[in-house]
Amino acid sequence: MTVSFVSDAAARLIPSVVAIVDGAERGGGGAGIAWGASGLIVTNAHVATHRDVTVVAADGRRARGAVVARDARRDLAVVRASGLELPGAPTGDPARLRPGALVFAVGHPFGVHDAISAGVLQAVGRLPRGFPINGRGAYPWVQADVRLAPGNSGGPLADAAGLVIGVAAMIVGGLALAVPAPDVDALVATVT
Amino acid sequence: MSDEQRSLIALSDQLADAVAKAGAALVAVHARPRLPSTGVHWRDGVVVTTEATVRRDSDINVTLPDGSRTSATLAGRDRGTDLAVLRIAPGRLPVAPLGDPARLQPGHLVLALARLDGTAPRAAFGAVSATGGRWRCWKGGEIDLLVQSDLSLYPGFGGGPLVDASGRVQGINSGGLSRPLATTIPVATVNRVVEQLLQRGYVSRGWIGAAMQPVQFDAATRKRLQRDGGLLLLSIEPDAPAAHAGLLVGDVIVTIDGVPLDTPDQLRDRLAGDVVGISLKLEVARGGTIVTSDVQIGERPRSRQ
Numbered sequence: 440m441t442v443s444f445v446s447d448a449a450a451r452l453i454p455s456v457v458a459i460v461d462g463a464e465r466g467g468g469g470a471g472i473a474w475g476a477s478g479l480i481v482t483n484a485h486v487a488t489h490r491d492v493t494v495v496a497a498d499g500r501r502a503r504g505a506v507v508a509r510d511a512r513r514d515l516a517v518v519r520a521s522g523l524e525l526p527g528a529p530t531g532d533p534a535r536l537r538p539g540a541l542v543f544a545v546g547h548p549f550g551v552h553d554a555i556s557a558g559v560l561q562a563v564g565r566l567p568r569g570f571p572i573n574g575r576g577a578y579p580w581v582q583a584d585v586r587l588a589p590g591n592s593g594g595p596l597a598d599a600a601g602l603v604i605g606v607a608a609m610i611v612g613g614l615a616l617a618v619p620a621p622d623v624d625a626l627v628a629t630v631t
Numbered sequence: 632m633s634d635e636q637r638s639l640i641a642l643s644d645q646l647a648d649a650v651a652k653a654g655a656a657l658v659a660v661h662a663r664p665r666l667p668s669t670g671v672h673w674r675d676g677v678v679v680t681t682e683a684t685v686r687r688d689s690d691i692n693v694t695l696p697d698g699s700r701t702s703a704t705l706a707g708r709d710r711g712t713d714l715a716v717l718r719i720a721p722g723r724l725p726v727a728p729l730g731d732p733a734r735l736q737p738g739h740l741v742l743a744l745a746r747l748d749g750t751a752p753r754a755a756f757g758a759v760s761a762t763g764g765r766w767r768c769w770k771g772g773e774i775d776l777l778v779q780s781d782l783s784l785y786p787g788f789g790g791g792p793l794v795d796a797s798g799r800v801q802g803i804n805s806g807g808l809s810r811p812l813a814t815t816i817p818v819a820t821v822n823r824v825v826e827q828l829l830q831r832g833y834v835s836r837g838w839i840g841a842a843m844q845p846v847q848f849d850a851a852t853r854k855r856l857q858r859d860g861g862l863l864l865l866s867i868e869p870d871a872p873a874a875h876a877g878l879l880v881g882d883v884i885v886t887i888d889g890v891p892l893d894t895p896d897q898l899r900d901r902l903a904g905d906v907v908g909i910s911l912k913l914e915v916a917r918g919g920t921i922v923t924s925d926v927q928i929g930e931r932p933r934s935r936q
Contacts, residue, residue, distance in 0.1 A: 447635045539650030539742060539754040541643035559646060559742070559756040561785075567747040569666035570786060584755040584783060599643035600636065612786045 448601035449543060449555045455528035456545045456553060456594055458495040459486050459504075459518070470546040470594030471518060472603060473525035477627050480518040480525070482593030483608055484509050487516040494520045497553055508630045513578065514608045515618055515626050516593075528595060530620045531602030533563045533581045544585050544607050544615065546594030558585035560598075563619060570612060581605035581617040645796060646742065646756065652798030653744055654752025656727035659694040660703070660717065660790060662687055667694070669745040669791035671800060676721035677829065679821055680790030682708045683807045685715040693717070695724055698749025707828030711772030711836070712816055713805045716828040727792065730799030732778050732817040735759050740796045741780050743804050743813060745788040757782030760812050767896060768808050772834075773903045775819040778802060779812040837902030838931035840871020845894050846883060848916070856916055861885035862892050876913070876926035883916040902928060 459482050460468040469486030471494065473479075480494060487506050494504040504520035536542075543557040562582040581596060587610050595603040596617040605617030659667040660680045668684030670693060678693060685691070691703045703717040735741075737759050745753040763777035778801065780793060789806035793815040802815035827834045847860040861883040867873045878884075884892055887901050888911050901911070907930045915922050 447633055448639065537647035537651065538654070538751045539643075539647040539756070541639065541646065541756075559754050561753045561755070562751060564750070567666070567787065569747075582753075584785070599640045613783055614785055 446555075448597065448599065449545060451601055452528055452545055452595060452597055452603070453497050453553050454526050456497060457525070458547050458552065459492050459593060460495055461489070461493050468547065469590060469592040470607070472593070472595045472606065473527045474603075474623065474627055475527045475530045477527065477631065478519075479507070479627055479630060480504060480520055481606055481623055481627065482516050482518060483514045483606065484511045484516045485514055486593040487518055492518060494518065494523060496523060496525060508626055510626050513618055513622060513626070515606065515623060517627055517630050519630075528597075528603045529601065530624070531598060531600070531604055532621055533560070533598075533604035533619050536560050536563070536598055536604065538562060541599040542583050542585060542596055542604070544583075544587060544591055544594060544596050546587070546591030546607060548588035548590040550590055556586045556591075558583055558615075561614065566611070579619055579622070581619050583615045583617065585615040587615045646740075646754075649742060649794055649796055649798035650744060650752055650754045653727060653792055653794045653800055654746065655696055655725050656800075657696065657744060657746035657752055657791065658719075658724070659746045659748055659787075660684065661692040661694070666787050667747055668787060668789050669747070670717060671727050671790070671792050671803060672724050673727060673821065673825060675726055676719055677706070677825065678703060678717040678719055679803055679825060680715050680717065681803065681805050681807070682710055682713045682715040683805075684789050691717060693719060694746070694749050696746070696749065696752075707832035709772065709824050709828060709834040711770050711834060712768070712774065712820060712824050713770055713772070713808055714803065714816060714821060714824045714828075716825050727800045728798060729818050730795055730801045732776055732793075732801040732815070732819075735762055735778055735795070735801060737761060741782065741801070742794050742796075743780070743782050743784055743788055743791060744794060745785070745791040747787045753785070753788070755782045755785060755788065757813075767899065768814075770808070771899070773820075773900075774816060775823075776817040778815040778817055780815065782813050784813050833933055835907055836931040837904075837906040837928045838871070839873045839876075839902070839926055840868040840929065841873040841878065842866045843884070843895060843898075852916070852919070855919065856885070856921055858885045858891070858916065858921075860893065861916060862895060862898060872926050872929040876924045878913075878915065878924060878926070879917065881917075884913055885916055885921070886914040887911055
C-alpha cells in the first residue's frame, strides 16, 4: 500500500470544486464547492461580489452562475449555475472532530488550480480572547493549521474521510479560518 | 472505503489522541497583556513556559484543562535558554509524559500544542526539519540538542510542548529563538534549568568579568610564541575574577586549561556548567612572551544574564 497523504480523499473532492474566475479575490478569483445534495455552489461573499459570476469546473467546463443568497457578515454566497452538472461534495459537522485531526483544503492559491494544502484541526468555535480577530470574533470558526493563500477563499476544508467541514474564508494570525458546515447549511436552506 | 483512506483516518485519530494525551498536562499562563502563553506541567506542581512570555514577576495565574483558574508563583527565569518556571498547587493535573528528543530525526511527524483557555488544547502539525548536537542560542544559553521543526507557532503557542505522534513531550517550543523554523528547547535542557531555577531561582553561569575580541597574531609573533592568536582583553571590570587574577587590558588569552581559544564562544563553553569557584589556568600573551595566570571563576551577576 502506498503511503500518500490525503491524495485519495482529495482526488474524490476535486470534481466538486470550482473556480469563480471573475470574483474580487486578489489574484483573479476564488474557489467554490458544490454543496452536498443541494445542487448549489457555495463560495465566499468576498469572492462572488457581483450578481453574476463565471464558474469553471475542474474539467474546464464553464458556466454562468447567479448569486441567489448572500450573507456578507458570515462571508458566504450561494451560486446557482444552471447547466453545470457537478457531483455534490459530502459534508460533515466539524464539531465531532478533535484538535489534531488531519484536515486539508482544496483551492486555487495564487491561481494554481486544485492545489491541496494539508494540516490539522486546531479548534472549532470562537477565536480565543486576545487573538487578533479583525472584528470577526463573535462567530464560530473552524480554525485549522493549514496554509491558505489568495485563491483558496470559498474552497472546501475537509477531514480525513473527505467530508467538507467548512468553507475556507480567511487567515488571521497565520491561522486558517473556515465557516463551519452547519452555518453553510443554514444559508443554503434559505434558497430552496 | 479504501485501505489508504482507512490508514489516513487511523493516522488522524492517532494525532488527535496525541494531542489529547499531552494536552491534559497543559495550562494557559496569564503573565502578559492580552493573549496568554502556554505552560507544560513538567513535574507535579511545576509548570514550565518560555521566559519571554512571562512579562511580570507576580500576579500570575494559570488556567487548568478543566477551565478553573489558579494562582502561580514565579520560581525563576533564565533568559539564556528562554525558560521560566512557575509553581502551582500540586495534584491539580497530570504531569506531562516526557520523551527522548535525541531519538528525533528529520522527517519525524511532530505537533506543537497550546492551551489558551479551559477548552480543548490547540495543535499545529509538521515534521522535524533539523537535528544536531549541543549548540548555543543567540540569547547565550547552552542547549543540549538542536531540534528544529517545520511547523507554525501561532500566537499563544510559545511555551507549549513539541510532541511526537505518540503524544510524548520532546521539549518546549520557543517563538523567539529562531525563525522561520520552530526551535525546541529539549527535555534535557529543560530538566537542567528547572533544577537550578527551583533550587536558587536563577541559572548560575561562570564569569571572569572581561570584554574581549578574537585577534590573530602577525607572522613573527606567531613564530615566536608558537600560537596563532587568542582573545584580546578590551576592558576588565573592577573587583572581577579577571582583575583578581592580575590580567591587564591588552593581554591576549591564548589558552584556558590548555585549550586554545579562537572565539569568545569557546571561552563561554568552558564557563558553562558547574564551574563557579574552580580555578582555571590561563596562558596569556603579554609583552611578546607567554605568562600564566590562575583565574578563579566567579558567578555572572544576575543583571548580566
